[in-house]
Amino acid sequence: MKKYFKIIFCFVLISPLFSRPTVAVAKPAVAVYSLKTNNVDRKLIDMMNSSIHFALLQAWRDKMPGGEESLKVQFEGILLDCDSNSCLFARLDSLGVNDLLTGSFHKLGETCMVNLQLVYKAPDETKNIVTTTFTGSEKELEKNIEKSIAELIGQKLEMIALKDAENKKAESAKRENEQDEFIASGGGDVSGMVFIKGGSFVMGDSAGSGSMDELPAHKVTVSNFFIDKYEVTQAEYRKIMGENPSYFRDCDNCPVENVSWNNAWEYCRKVKKRLPTEAEWEYAARGGGKDNSARDINLDAYAWYLESETHPVGRKKPNKLGIYDMMGNVWEWCNDWYDGDYYSVSEKDNPTGPIASGGKVIRGGSWSDDESEIRPTVRDWNNPDDGYYNYGFRCAKPAN
Secondary structure: OOOEEEEEEEEEEOOOOOOOOOOOOOOOEEEEEEOOOOOOOHHHHHHHHHHHHHHHHHHHHHHOOOOOOOOEEEEOOOOOOOOOHHHHHHHHHHHOOOEEEEEEEEEEOOEEEEEEEEEEEOOOOOEEEEEEEEEEEHHHHHHHHHHHHHHHHHHHHHHHHHHHHHHHHHHHHHHHHHHHHHHHHHOOOOOOEEEEOOEEEEEOOOOOOOOHHHOOOEEEEEOOEEEEOOOOEHHHHHHHHOOOOOOOOOOOOOEOOOOOHHHHHHHHHHOOOEOOOHHHHHHHHOOOOOOOOOOOOOHHHOOEOOOOOOOOOOOOOOOOOOOOOOOEOOEEEEEEEOOOOHHHOOOOEOOOOOOOOOOEEEEOOOOOOOHHHOOOOOEEEEOOOOOOOOEEOOOEEEOO
């Protein structure tokens, strides 16, 4: 007669095992609980516990952000009986933890069958379960446990990242819709702005002098819109936002810089405008999409570059549409998320960029760049939370 063994393990994370630590916290700990079993070989139990201990430490070190911090694993030996998802979710809440790992171990003859479930609370407070199962011999137990726990953590991180991207996309769309409705309902002041008649143009590098993210050159159509004649100045920013984050201060008519995308977006919202889309920005920089260089004669007449600091706005010549400093002085934030391959899948009419990614688009080059960066098709990006002393912006708004 074959012997039948069953062990169920439950790992309760005292501190959030699968969250990025942002402040100094106590050493992360995992409490391991097991259900009562009958006729289980002590040696096999010890092997399983040792494998779990090592697998948790290894997965923490390899998979988790901040994994260089060691993990404390505590085998409590306390009875925990839970046979349903609702019970697991309730236990998760009652313990006040973010993660709970439960599993079943069946041994039939020489074959070990293990099922592991990771129950976790995501940053948006939703509860989810990821599962993995393996079958193997006792000799393969340690390797399979290590692999399975790593897979569970990896699955959770992937699901959280996907959910985060979806949430960012939804939030971005919501903010843009609210802003467009806000602008449409309130009209808003267009003084200091230039009306741009919409049209079609070939977006991207068609001259063969650009980077891979400027390709392929592709036809795009934009609707009528307004765009600021000048980059937002330090005085304008301080009046609306109540502060001046600029590195090069004491120059009210210089462009505000050292400003993040988030703060640039908020400024434009407060003045009933928005940041230009990447397509709108390039269309305006190229004089209505007609000029690949966006200047009439020579670069020095139109742009500040290879300088030691910013300069007051409007001191160089405007482009063909009457817009100043589209090239140089400061990089300008655009509304779009950045994707180096986006031009291959871009919409043809009024493109608004890819789904949420790691960074927001900046355009136009700055005072600190050389001539190779001072082109209307050059694309770059950065984290929307970050600001630098060569990052500024100007606002836009639709023209109905």
